Amino acid sequence: MNFTQKQSEYVQIIEDTLNKSIKIDNPYYISLKDAMQYSLMAGGKRLRPVLALAVAEMLGKDLNEVLAFACSIEMIHTYSLIHDDLPAMDNDDYRRGKLTNHKVYGEAMAILAGDALLNLAYENMIEDAINSSNSRKLEAMRLIAKYAGALGMIGGQVIDLSSEGKSIDEDRLKTMHRLKTGALIKAPVEAAAVICGVTDNELKLLSNFATNLGLAFQIKDDILDVEGDIENMGKKPGSDALCEKTTYVTMFGIEQSKKLLETVTNEGITYLEQFGSKAEFLRDMAKSLVERTG
Amino acid sequence: MNFTQKQSEYVQIIEDTLNKSIKIDNPYYISLKDAMQYSLMAGGKRLRPVLALAVAEMLGKDLNEVLAFACSIEMIHTYSLIHDDLPAMDNDDYRRGKLTNHKVYGEAMAILAGDALLNLAYENMIEDAINSSNSRKLEAMRLIAKYAGALGMIGGQVIDLSSEGKSIDEDRLKTMHRLKTGALIKAPVEAAAVICGVTDNELKLLSNFATNLGLAFQIKDDILDVEGDIENMGKKPGSDALCEKTTYVTMFGIEQSKKLLETVTNEGITYLEQFGSKAEFLRDMAKSLVERTG
Structure with a gap:
């Protein structure tokens, strides 16, 4: 099975589980x-x-051994995006090509939906821990x-x-990312x-592998914000410049950032050596993040 | 030791523990x-x-056996107040006689501070569970x-x-509260x-005791919103009327609400009978909630 097939298989398992995880049936707040x-x-991408x-x-x-925790991390990621997109924060209207949560449900509901997802993430993990030996x-x-x-x-x-x-210095930029x-990204690994x-x-x-993967992911994000297009990204590029954010690109330039992306990715892959051929998927995933267009 | 002394003793233990619980020292986000x-x-009141x-x-x-969990519930309560006070939600400027979080730190920080308190609540409980047998x-x-x-x-x-x-019906009002x-309030009990x-x-x-206590607490809140004053409450009364909220008072009238408060409190106290004289503090607490002015 090649990388893309395997990835789709994982994504399918995750989406099936996520899709069944919100158990609200009280008509008073089904919204x-x-x-x-x-x-x-x-x-x-369900990366985490x-x-x-x-x-x-x-x-x-067995994948089921980690599935609940994997999905909980995705819930935490999702809640953070909902809150990040709020008018008081990044004020984004689109995310993954769809209207952001508060544009559809209103700000108050978006805040509460985020809170509820964070809480559900823990509820799920606790439940799973109780049912497990x-x-x-x-x-x-x-x-x-x-x-x-x-x-x-x-904190970030x-x-x-x-x-x-x-204008922020390199240490602050790195700490932030x-x-x-x-x-x-380290959490699920x-x-x-x-x-x-x-x-x-x-x-x-x-x-160590996850640290490098996370750093590469961020550098690529900064590059895409300059070179990406709205179709692949599902949101407008250029938002960093609009917010006058310091990024890897503004700090090191686009060419240097691309070199850094390569270096960081390759170094990350070396940490997988001990796991031999079984680490093929993780290696391919690291490489795919370099090539991604959105 | 009388009720007030015992209560102060508990509050002191809780405040000492809460005061040491936020461990951020990174200068980049000490804010x-x-x-x-x-x-x-x-x-x-640190009721929970x-x-x-x-x-x-x-x-x-030993009180230490439940102290971490007790403080985590207070963190959850605090995060919910911060988010509840936001402009997109209740839009309150004052809470307990002090400016609300977003009035001091801005909306974005208030959202994140709330998120961080919710997360810290779980972190604390998990840590405590790991260190305990x-x-x-x-x-x-x-x-x-x-x-x-x-x-x-x-959900509420x-x-x-x-x-x-x-205008909402009784079932919806009761479910909400x-x-x-x-x-x-049931959670800590x-x-x-x-x-x-x-x-x-x-x-x-x-x-059952906690269910009645929670209901009494809410009925009293609704009564105070009509009869309370700003000095004791630390916030302006009348906000329910301003937001055209259905409350126990708008639904049953003030006299009927007071009777209901008595009945619910007394019924709650009966559930403590089996615990004999050791339940004295909890009984006194239930009665004190009826008498409270803020």
Whole structure:
């Protein structure tokens, strides 16, 4: 099975599970289900949960062992996008080619739908941990909470917020991306690895791989914001420039950024050596992120 | 020790713990810590965590056994207030006599500070469960997640949102309050009881007590919105009328609401009989909520 087929297979499993995960049937607030479902099922690459499934399969484990946690991370990612798009934040009207949550359901509902998705992410993980005999799930939950919270993604969002319209230095830019994008890419890789019971050395290697993958993802995002087009991206490029954001491209120039993207990706792939041919999907995924057009 | 002294003792323990719980020291986003701390330490009755401590003490357990969970529920309550006060939601400028979070830190930061508090609540509980040999903590976490989420408090917020300016029937009003206020009052009582290892019958009794307490709390809130004054309440009364909200007072009248408050409180207290004199604090607390002026 080639990379694209395997990826579609993973995405299908994830979408099927996500699609059944919002269990609201009270007629008084069924609208909340609609709003949550709208953003959760709005497509996208499902990069984060796919990473979790791929790590589990590489390690020879049943995908179901990590599926709930994988989907919870996607819920956390989705809630963060809903809140990020709000008028008080990035004020975006489109996401993945569709109207953003608040443009369809209103701001108040978008805030609550985001809150509810974050809460559901934990509810799902807790439920899964209770129904499982795998005591490492609590530790995996701890990792995800750290990466999602104030010391992780939310910290990065605050740096981003306070950096708009300012010229920021390299250290601040890197810290921002390590937290804002990087943390939630490390989360599924490390959480899946922990659930599958890897050695400390294997965890370190996979964590390093994920760090590089996250960095590459962000550099590519910055490049696409200059070179991408609306059809492939599902949103208007140029938003960084519009918000006067410092990016890899404004800091290092487009050519240097492309070189950096290559270097970071290749270095990331070296951390997979120990896993041999079983790491093929993860290697291909790293390469595919370099080539992506949206 | 009388009720007020005991209550102050509990509040002191809770505030000391809350005050140390936000561990952000990265200078790039220390502002997030300020925003989270501002609302978390803005006072208030600490009703929810006090309930958890009181249940643990009544059951003869060490308060530390439930302290982390008690504080997590207060974080969840605080995040919900920050988001509720936003312009897109209730658009309140004051809370407990202080400017609301977004009035001080801006809307974007208020959204993120709320998100971060919700996430921290789970992080804290997970950490506590990992460091404890008490396997019932996972079950307590499950209860809290249910009461905080789409099937609990957030569901109630959505009903509230969609009911403004509309005349709603009794069933809808009751469902709204059961979820919006009731759920997060049941959470500390049930979670503490589960952590302390109560019998099914004891859990049922305490759950019933908490249901009545939550309902009484809401009826009193509705009465105060008509009869309260700004000094004691820390916010302007009359906001329900301003938003054309259906309340117990608009539905049953002020006298009938007061009678209902008495009945519901007294019925709640009967569920404590089995716990004898050890339930004195909880009984006094139920009565104090009837008498409160803010």
